[in-house]
Amino acid sequence: MRKTSVAAGVIAIALISTACGATKEAAPAARTEAAKQPASTAATSSETRVMTYLGKEYTVPVKAERIVMAGSMESMEDALVLGIKPVGANTVGGKFLEMFASITDKAEPIGEKTQPNLEAILKLKPDIILGSSKFPAEMMEKLGKVKTTLPISHISTDWEANLNALAELTGTQSKAKEAIEKYKKEATAAKEKLSTSLKDKKVLAIRVRTGNITIYPASVFFNPSLYTDLGLQVPEEVKQAKAQQTLSMEKLSEINPDYLFVQFAEDENKEQPKALEDLEKNPIWQSMNAVKNKKVFVNIVDPLTQGGTSYSKITFLEAALPKLSN
Template sequence: MLKKYCAVLFVSLMAAALAACGADKAATTANGSSTSPAVAQEAGGKPAANPANATAESRTIQYLGKDYTVPAVADRIVITGSVESMEDALVLGVKPVGAMTTGGKFAPMFAEITEGTVGIGEKTQPDIEAILKLKPDVILASTKFPAETIEKLNKVATTIPVSHISTDWEANLNLLAELAGKQDKAKQVLQTYKEQVQELKEKIGPIFKDKKVLAIRVRAGSTFIYPESVFFNPSLYADLGAEAPAEVKQAKAQHLISLEKLSEMNPDYLFVQFAESENKDTPRVFEELQNNPIWKSINAVKNGNLFVNIVDPVAQGGTAYSKVAFLKAVKDSGIQQTK
């Protein structure tokens, strides 16, 4: 009888011990100290962006030939310096927790994604302390940033310098899509664009053939052209089939061009981007330019093929958002054959 009692007692104790062990394991799983779940759950089942007592799983992603280690789920994305990433966020519907401002404010074109977003300094002057307070999962910076700035940001969180070169637009879009889990959306955007650009090229290509087509930006009171792979140039030359002028092919970066030189180039089709926010000290510069007899003598101006701000003047040109908007604007612009 005693042996039977002891056996029953032993079984009961073992069951209790196993139950306690299971409870401890469940608790460990919940706080992430051992199993490191990809996403910890808040009360109510909503994923916690950055649980203080959890160790998030990480993954390696590739971007332009380099590997970056990021959390398995990057909910808290900060964008600094890269307007390209802001435009990609607009296309994908990604709301950054922190983003750069212009004159202390977010550009109106980003209103859809900046509600609740914290300003973390101007485009070229990131506020490291403000970024640190946001506890970002990843920081999207700009390839225009100096190495020391990237190094400082890397101490806060994995920082990816996003290319400002227009020909990297697909890689840029796919980068943000992979970080935010928006791959299907990005794939749809790219597929639709490629279908529509081919259709428009068949109509616009013959009009642009043997014509001088140029895109310029008026900023800080001066006029600039860009390399063939920057600004809206890939849309004009690679996508729509226009021939890049020699001056564009020779440009290595943003290149100042005088009105006299522009007149010498004498484009048949001229696309101008002019933003008041980029010309605060010379707000009337474009108005004065249009009243100049030299400007009026340019073929594009004389023949009604001058297109000013056909997309938002803040748009960078070499992003999915800019390219889609530009394509639609060109389609709706009523471009005609020059005389």
Template structure:
């Protein structure tokens, strides 16, 4: 009996040992089939949802949030015009005479005024907690420095030839790059169509755009105001007076008469002539001015686009091109 029990015990012990060895082998085999187990490594933190990114604008790099949702526009009416084109609604925007002009009604319904063009209200801008500030290249260094301490600030260029870079900047900030490119492509197509429509009609004609400011006649260089639309895009001849202009220059009535344009576009805003509200009428009724070809032949066009339009922006160029071609075709 004892011999039988000992045999049974030995067999049981052997079975236990074999079972243990088999289990261990199974575990080892399973581990070898998946050598890199995620659970065996420390968890990796997900990237921040709004991790900064770099945007290049006019050969300079700027750090901005991945999503620039709160945009404040100050000083740069150019950026305000671009916002119309891309349907961007800034959290803070420029007011004119204490209110938002009708020209910007489509984008300023929920915006807060951050002051006038040349007088930004820094306290208001701080309260708005902007992700990005669109300032202007016209700001003095002191103002630009104060804005930069609030948020990344872009000195949006007021130079007309930078209009494409300005539009692309806003498109990249807001995720509307495709729309910006579509606008640029369409404008170039419209320009080519306009040139074909006008043909050689204006080959020997002098076409000029002026702005009436503080009651004076102001002209601009060929790459400022609406001049690039006339002389670069439509390929019209550049008058000598425009070639000679280094910046905004005031022309006397006598010099304007000597210039003697055949076609004249006048931009007149009451906000820029508060001290001389009748300046436009005075100009139109001046006998010396009335002796010029444009006035004699009925080729004077006043405010063919909103008088606040800056000229060198996508909105200005799109709308001025349509109006210019319509009037120059008469």
């Protein structure tokens, strides 16, 4: 079933020249003392401590109660897994995405994912801000003047570190551990099950954006789930991709996948709302093995899921395994 969402808009950033009560990273002396202890648990005071995330240290509260998720869709998806409700979160087109309804019922909107509103964030008095590794340095600096901000990675292979960081901040480590172990166990079993039947098959995941066919590197989108976790053959075009890459219909037909997973969101194709329909009518599309054998699967998960988060991986595996097993 194809799901839809609201198109992303732009909200101007409210510049704050002085962020009252701005919290800075630990002083050198605190870092030195922290280095004597395990970095992830070293306490700097009765209220704050130093935690390590992807090799860098951050001064954070002992337990974060008021979390603002500014620009990090990865954090939003991890919050679904852990049942964490932020006090503030980014919107898409001025609204919270429907997929996040269970965690945003009491959240305040703090601007679009690409341009968070600093004034709105400041009013919420956050304990911690979860930003995005996609943010430019100047944006991270501005957010850091409001409160300590973690640049949550958008790289799929950092999914465990992302989930564990949120779990550590909120005291939900056991829930994160359980989710990770359950996923890995199920993925391992699926890999063994599919190792013979899909040995020589080409499996590809694409996203249709602005009317174009796009693919991603092996470490991005749903690709780690397909090629690492399930051990499927990596198409050469995916190996060579350095970032999101547009494919022509002719190039896609050269790959000629046996199984094709398609993500299509209407809000990402506002000027070409019938882009997918047009693709499906194209004779070149119809000539591909996946199409001829009815192995094309559209939006088996919400079309705006990030692809490489704990939530994306869990839901994608659950939905994709029956498709790949038949």
